[in-house]
Amino acid sequence: MARLITLTFMPIYQYNCGDCQKRVDVFFRSVSAAASKEAICPQCRGKSLTRVMSTFSRNRSLLQRLDNVDHVHEASRLLGNDPSAFYHWAKQQGKEWDESLGTNWEELAERTLAGEDPAERIDADYTFRYHVEEKKYQLEKEANPKAFADSEYEDPYKEYFDRPVQDTSSSSAD
Secondary structure, X not given: OOOOOOOOOOOEEEEEEOXXXXXXXXXXXOHHHHHHOOOOOOOOOOOOEEEEOOOOOOOOOHHHHHHOOOHHHHHHOOOOOOHHXXXXXXXXXXXXXXXXXXXXXXXXXXXXXOXXXXXXXXXXXXXXXXXXXXXXXXXXXXXXXXXXXXXXXXXXXHHHHOOOOOOOOOOOOO
């Protein structure tokens, strides 16, 4: 014998209270109750509430997040050689990316705040972009190993990091 399962949603709506000037959540037992009953502020018991759009989030994979990185915008936030701009930029990048990319931006931010001038601050935007692209490459390779095994597709940054260092200084000790 099959049982019919009914799902009941109990909505929570957000309101701005005109009396106490706070944003509050109001719970209703059903959607029809929310439509028929007047909302009352749980903070001040006021009745001048205006319903507002609730915030929501969407879970995205690491690869989707990396695809949405705007490198030009991130580079523009560095404001040239300003240590303060680097501190704020590196602090934010560290919070968002250090664990995922295996970077140490938060540590670099703290070192900058302490008065150090870490060498990593030079071309930080390029270094950040490299770490993002390298991680994307790794994730794509893990997700579709056959595509990478059957082709001669290589790391897009290999030529920049796997070439021998050439001495460009002119030695005129003849």
